Amino acid sequence: MNTRAMSWRGRAGARRAANGSMAEGAARAGLTARGVIYLLVGVLALRIAFGDGRRQADRGGALAELADKPFGAVLLWALGLGLVGMALWRLSEALFGSAGQDGRSARKRLAAAARCAFYAFVAWSVLAFAVNRDNGSGSSDRQSRDLTARAMEVPAGQWLVGLAGIVIVGVGGWIGVRAVLRKYHDKLKLGELSPRTRRLVDVTGVGGGVARGLVFAAAGAFAVRAAVDYEPGKAKGLDDTLRSFAGTPLGPWLLVCVSAGLVLFGVFSFALARWRRV
Numbered sequence: 055m056n057t058r059a060m061s062w063r064g065r066a067g068a069r070r071a072a073n074g075s076m077a078e079g080a081a082r083a084g085l086t087a088r089g090v091i092y093l094l095v096g097v098l099a100l101r102i103a104f105g106d107g108r109r110q111a112d113r114g115g116a117l118a119e120l121a122d123k124p125f126g127a128v129l130l131w132a133l134g135l136g137l138v139g140m141a142l143w144r145l146s147e148a149l150f151g152s153a154g155q156d157g158r159s160a161r162k163r164l165a166a167a168a169r170c171a172f173y174a175f176v177a178w179s180v181l182a183f184a185v186n187r188d189n190g191s192g193s194s195d196r197q198s199r200d201l202t203a204r205a206m207e208v209p210a211g212q213w214l215v216g217l218a219g220i221v222i223v224g225v226g227g228w229i230g231v232r233a234v235l236r237k238y239h240d241k242l243k244l245g246e247l248s249p250r251t252r253r254l255v256d257v258t259g260v261g262g263g264v265a266r267g268l269v270f271a272a273a274g275a276f277a278v279r280a281a282v283d284y285e286p287g288k289a290k291g292l293d294d295t296l297r298s299f300a301g302t303p304l305g306p307w308l309l310v311c312v313s314a315g316l317v318l319f320g321v322f323s324f325a326l327a328r329w330r331r332v
Contacts, residue, residue, distance in 0.1 A: 077146045078332040084140020084173065085327035087133050091116050092262075093320030099296045099313035103306045111313075112194035112292040113176070117183045130184035137177035143332070144170035194291025202277065203286035215289075216281030222274030226267045233263020243329045255329075258322035265315020269295060 094116035098109055109115045120129050147166035151158035205211045205218075232238070238259050247255065273295045280288040290298065299309040 077143055080139035080146075081143040081330070081332045082327045083136040084138075084143055085323050085330065087136030087140065089320045089323030089327065090120075090133055090136075091320070092266075092316050092323060094119050095292070096313050096316030096318075096320060099309060099316060102297060103300060103309040103313055110194070110293040111296045113179065114183075114194065115293065117180060121183075127184065130180065134177055134181035134184055137173055137180055141170050141173040141177055144173060195294045196291070198273075198277075198289045198291035198294075199286050202280055202289035206281075206284065206286055212281050212284055216278050219274045219277030219279075219281060222277060223271045224274075226270030226272070226274060228267070229270060230264045230267025233260050233267065236260065238263075238326075241326070241330050243331055246329055255322070255325045258318045258325060261315050262317075262319025262322040265312050266319050268312060269316070272298065 091113060095111055095113070098115050098119065099111040101109070102111055109118060117130065117133075120126055120133065123129060144166045148163050148170055152162055152166060156162060202215055205215050208214070236256060236259065242255070244252065269292070273290060273292070276288060276290040276295065276298075280286055296309060296312065299312050300306045302308050
């Protein structure tokens with residue numbers, strides 16, 4: 055009897071270990087794929103800042119850039135599958151909880167479910183682009199305008215768009231503040247980092263997080279403006295939002311700083327893929 059119980063517990067432990075290894079692999083593949091996208095978007099935005107605006111600085115532009123490289127089709131499929139891994143990892147967090155003291159809380163699980171839905175959509179768009187490069191990714195600016203226009207057609211749609219914009223502005227501020235406070239330390243295996251590596255990770259985490267938060271906040275502000283003026287065309291996707299930074303009194307240098315920050319966030323995602331606790 056005891057032997058059977060011990061055997062059952064051993065098999066259960068082995069299954070948990072296997073599931074944990076699969077979740078960790080999916081998480082690290084997904085973080086790496088996210089890093090590639092942010093790195094490419096940041097590089098494309100830098101090109102725009104320096105006068106080369108032939109390609110959009112958004113996910114579609116990043117995928118097109120990747121497709122032009124040697125073994126582009128293989129790279130696209132690898133990127134899409136990595137993002138599938140990210141979605142599955144977030145799904146496991148929504149179902150079973152995540153690492154940390156409050157990882158099983160309803161708030162964390164709902165956030166994980168929302169991230170799962172987002173990365174599932176991104177993975178689908180990347181894989182659709184890999185299958186047929188005329189479809190799947192699309193322009194983020196056109197998608198943003200179309201979605202805003204459809205939302206404004208429903209009852210109280212103008213208020214919903216405005217509220218969504220305010221929420222996005224708040225999310226951007228939250229991302230930036232958490233980066234400055236280095237809240238990501240809670241998720242890192244700090245004991246495995248040398249002092250020099252930790253400083254480098256902090257440079258990418260703080261600089262990248264602030265830039266990412268600023269882009270979110272700016273996109274949300276444009277959505278609020280579209281709602282107030284009742285003009286869906288004033289909503290902006292990632293490409294138009296980034297280009298708008300070049301139209302400030304600081305000229306293209308603000309866009310250069312934000313673009314460099316997105317590159318840093320891509321590198322930070324690679325660091326998370328290596329040292330994040332899953």
